[in-house]
Amino acid sequence: MTDLKQKIIAAVADDVDAIEKALADNLKPHFDLVSDVAGHILFAGGKRLRPLLMVLCARLCGFSGDQVVRFSTIFEYLHAATLLHDDLVDGADLRRGRQVAHQKWDNPTAVLTGDFLLARGLSIAADTGLNEVIRTIARITENMSQGEIRQLERKGDVTLSEDAYVEVIRCKTAVLFQGACRTGALVAGAGTDIVQALTDFGYHLGLAFQMADDLLDYTQDSRSLGKRAGADLREGKMTLPLIHAFSHAPDGQREHMVSILKNPDFTPAEFAEFVDMLHRYGGIAYTRSLAAEHIQTATAALDAFDHGPVREILTDIADYALVRNA
Numbered sequence: 001m002t003d004l005k006q007k008i009i010a011a012v013a014d015d016v017d018a019i020e021k022a023l024a025d026n027l028k029p030h031f032d033l034v035s036d037v038a039g040h041i042l043f044a045g046g047k048r049l050r051p052l053l054m055v056l057c058a059r060l061c062g063f064s065g066d067q068v069v070r071f072s073t074i075f076e077y078l079h080a081a082t083l084l085h086d087d088l089v090d091g092a093d094l095r096r097g098r099q100v101a102h103q104k105w106d107n108p109t110a111v112l113t114g115d116f117l118l119a120r121g122l123s124i125a126a127d128t129g130l131n132e133v134i135r136t137i138a139r140i141t142e143n144m145s146q147g148e149i150r151q152l153e154r155k156g157d158v159t160l161s162e163d164a165y166v167e168v169i170r171c172k173t174a175v176l177f178q179g180a181c182r183t184g185a186l187v188a189g190a191g192t193d194i195v196q197a198l199t200d201f202g203y204h205l206g207l208a209f210q211m212a213d214d215l216l217d218y219t220q221d222s223r224s225l226g227k228r229a230g231a232d233l234r235e236g237k238m239t240l241p242l243i244h245a246f247s248h249a250p251d252g253q254r255e256h257m258v259s260i261l262k263n264p265d266f267t268p269a270e271f272a273e274f275v276d277m278l279h280r281y282g283g284i285a286y287t288r289s290l291a292a293e294h295i296q297t298a299t300a301a302l303d304a305f306d307h308g309p310v311r312e313i314l315t316d317i318a319d320y321a322l323v324r325n326a
Contacts, residue, residue, distance in 0.1 A: 004320050011313045012052055018069045019051045019076070026073055026120065033109065034116050049317070050075035050180045053205075056317075057184025057198045060310045071128055071187060074137060075180045077121040082144055082172070084114035089152060133186050140179045147171025156236035158258050162243055169210040170203075177206030197304035201314070204298035209321045211291035214239035215284060218275045220325050230271045234264045240290070245283030253277060288322070295322055 027035045051072035058068045088102045088110055102110035118141055125137040150168050154160050181202030185195040217232040218241060232239060242261070246254055260266050260274045278284050295318050305311050 002320075002323065004316060004323070008313065008316050008320060011309075011316075012056075015052055015055050015069075016048050019048050019055070019072060022069050022073050023076055026070070026077075026124070034113055048076060049209075050079055050176055053177065053202065053314075053317070054180040054184040056310055056314055057181045057202075058188045059184075060198070060305055060314065061185050061188035061190040061194060063188030065187075067128075068184075068187060071124060071133075071183070072180070074121040074124050074183070075176060077117040077124075078137075078140060078144070078176060081114040081117035081121070082148070084110050084117070086148065089148065128183075128187060130186055133183050136179050136182055136186070140175050143171040143175040147173075147175075151237070154238060156262065157238060158246060158261065160238040160243060162240065165238065165240055165243055166207070169207060169214075173210040173213075174203050174206030177209065178202035181205075194304060197301045201298045201301040201318075204294040204301070205318050205321060208291040208294035208298065208318070211240055211287050211294070212322055212324065215241060215287055215291075216325070218278055218284065230266070233261060233266070233271065233274065236261065236264070240287045241278050241283035243283075244286040245278045245281040248281040248283075249277065253281070291322055295319065 051069075051074075054072040054075055055064075055068055058064065084102075122134075122137055122141070125134050128134070147168050147170070150164075150171065154164065154168075178199055179202070181198040182195060185198045190198075214232065217230060217239075221229055228234070233242075242257075246257060249257060257274060257277055260270050263270075266274070298318050299315050302311050302314060
């Protein structure tokens with residue numbers, strides 16, 4: 001474990017414990033089956049990054065009321081809902097090292113549990129009594145659905161542009177980070193400039209987080225990932241490392257890379273060769289560089305705040321997003 005990761009874990013341990021309790025408490029009044037399926041995805045070792053961002057951003061704005069932790073669960077419920085739906089759409093086998101919900105139960109149960117978690121998030125948003133929070137959460141759910149549809153439409157499309165890719169990850173990932181940070185400021189009653197600063201922080205952190213995540217499929221092993229290495233390639237996902245490498249590879253090499261992408265039964269040797277070509281034609285380095293630029297923009301947004309322990313931990317979280325291995 002890196003020193004930075006240890007520092008973050010120590011700094012947020014109490015907040016994470018409170019979030020864990022709130023996630024469980026908010027499921028208890030509901031059907032046993034829903035609680036079981038939701039718990040299967042919720043309590044399989046997630047980082048709690050999204051609710052944690054909301055709690056920290058509210059605290060950065062000087063607010064830490066009892067309800068903040070409960071409101072923060074919105075973002076973990078929305079995230080878990082997308083994972084349930086994504087695993088089914090992608091035909092995944094493992095999530096965080098565990099059998100996916102639609103295989104452990106069945107497709108309808110996984111879909112309906114995801115729907116319930118989306119509804120639960122909206123219900124808790126309504127409890128804030130803040131129209132802007134409700135609008136924010138509604139836009140997030142709309143954008144996440146659009147992002148998943150866009151990705152499905154362009155599955156295996158080797159002509160996907162970098163701009164189109166960024167739009168997909170904006171919808172699928174960045175809006176949830178952005179919404180968590182924005183909502184933290186809103187529930188704290190922050191002014192317009194502060195709300196915008198934290199909105200910008202979350203947006204750029206979310207883009208960088210997803211770009212770094214898209215690297216993991218080609219830089220980490222199955223044990224670290226909690227799923228089979230090469231899963232994104234096997235599912236035909238055109239992520240930034242591929243888009244950049246395809247655009248810089250000579251025609252013959254590009255055609256060979258495309259042939260591997262189009263064959264979900266590629267061998268370990270072919271996958272290793274594909275990863276080597278991603279490195280050779282700049283896909284890995286370019287993605288790291290662009291993610292780092294977004295982290296710089298994110299942390300610059302925190303200049304709206306005085307230096308202090310909460311700003312420091314948000315900066316640490318942003319920096320760690322680039323170097324994590326899972």
